Amino acid sequence: MTTALLKPLLSIEGLHKTYQAPNQGDSWWPMARPNYIHAIDGLNLTVEQGETLCVVGESGCGKSTLARLVMGLEKPDAGHISYQGKVISNLSQKARMGYRRRIQMVFQDPYTALNPRHTVLHALVEPLLYHQSELKRQHAIDLAMAQLLAVGIDPTLAQRFPHQLSGGQRQRVNIARALMVKPEFIVADEPLSALDVSIQAQILNLLAQLQSQQQLTYLIFSHNLAAVEHMADRVAVMYDGQVCEIASREQLFSQPKHPYTQALLAASPKIYTPPTKRHRLVGDVPNRIPLNHEQQGCSLQDRCPKAFETCRHQAPQLTQVAAKQQPQHWVACHDLNPTPKQGNNHDPEH
């Protein structure tokens, strides 16, 4: 689907985003040194024209922050995001309007993403009139009706309020609203997590169908690996604000390299294969508010069954697994690098 010759549509380089957390510990002293949460910590990612890139990871790994940064809802502290070669945080007011028209977002929770006091039609017409103020209202309404049909909603529901719709219908309205301004790029933050299995199938089909009709590019954040395996072209695995593995779908699901990816795949429930105890991680996602961010080395070191000496004092870099056979497979793990390692006595995986 993608070729190396094409320039990436969206590229993210060395992105950092830090939030200030409450003061250290339970200190009541207002002058105490503030804590910082490194939500995004040196992230690199590219999205090619027309592909579906899925970003997976546990909650707290920075997925939603990344989505907000890409949308331009937050400003990065360091690094930059560029769309078609232009850095988005440097855009002028006018150019930013154009960017916001070309890139649209589908939010996680279809219940709270729609204004409960606006009808479906109102929700759809509003972004259109905002971006194209010269448009006649009647024309906008016609376009909205056509869009409702395109996402599989009976136009007779246009005058209803969100509470009168089912969860699946609400998510369809959300998708329709995002598509109203004819965007090229859709960012979806957990579009399926609030939906039932049977509704998930409908939304997955709808997304696939819209992509082929309108040549959309998707950046989808999810922790539902079964759905990711179904729709992604490439998959990036995020942990603690960084990408720890990125590969094409086939490679990632058939030959996961990073211990974290292996753990995620092992934990994802499958209907016909019983769960395995292999690759299980110990402990929780690290709580990043306390001091320990000054800790050195790999951020997975406390949970990783394979961690050895190098992991404790040196952060791994994203490197290509095998440049010739798998040019798109990058992983950040010391265990896979040819550097000599000590104190490591497990059997090689593959």
Next chain:
Amino acid sequence: MSLSPIQSQALLKVSNLHVNFASRWPQEPNVDVLRGVSFELHRGERLALVGESGAGKSLLATSIIQLFDASARIRQGQVEFEGQDLAQLNSKQLRQVRGRRIGMVFQDPMTNLNPSLTLEQQLLQVILSHRKISRSEARLVALHKLRQVHIPAPETRLRQYPHQISAGQRQRVTIAMALALEPALIIADEPTSALDVTMQAEIISLLTHLCHSNGVALLLISHDLSLVAHATDRCLIMYAGQIVEQGATKNLINDAQHPYTQGLIRALPQMSSPGQLLYQIPGQMPLAQELGHQCAFANRCEHAFKACWQQQPSMPINQDHSARCHLVNDARPEEAS
């Protein structure tokens, strides 16, 4: 005190349960939202209850211990638990059962725990309100239960507030709380839908393992068949306020009989190869007031025929694996007898 003699070995026997909500206007009739639910749960058994949202799963769970909304009412039917009919008990008697004999684990561990009390206060409150023991003894029980659910350093955890621990640990604390009084049954209503996949796998295996080793029966509610597939012994599929299929989980998944169950399995993304369109069950679940005398699934079923629109299918009783479907029950008359 038992109101009726013990009739069977089942720990929990729900028979022909009808629950309705009081309608907003007097001229509107009350409609049943649970429409004749019957099932049995034996001691130590792990039972899954699967269905989409709006099918009545949570209402069924809360109806068992009558924790439902004040406008809901059990119109008909029995909920026999350890020989007494819970539907006949008054609120004081019910309080003896809730928490003590039946533990509950809810969906969202953040809203389930009181944010302004330490974990110790909450755990001790549960224990002391049912058992006549001293605070220090109760504290030992709480520590023991926290260790059972693999909470590291439970002594320090007890002094903390819910916001100071991670979501996975919070859910483990609620499991410890549900287990604290050694109940005979634990009802877990979507215990992992607010958690990540890695946590989900751990919580489900912890819950099923604990129930198994302590001989506690488990009613696990979920909308995801692949989650319960390897964690439970038996499975109930619920649709529009009725049980539409029941059987041993393994049989049910390998040989689903009801078109709805088949649809649920076929709709899983793992069932079709990447890039293909997924199977989707057309339409949506009818509202309770729209249901007439036809099969509730008829409008979405691709096999529906004349009888489905005229008569509600019945559920064969006393079978290991049964489905509420004309197609299944008429096609196999020799099994139905």
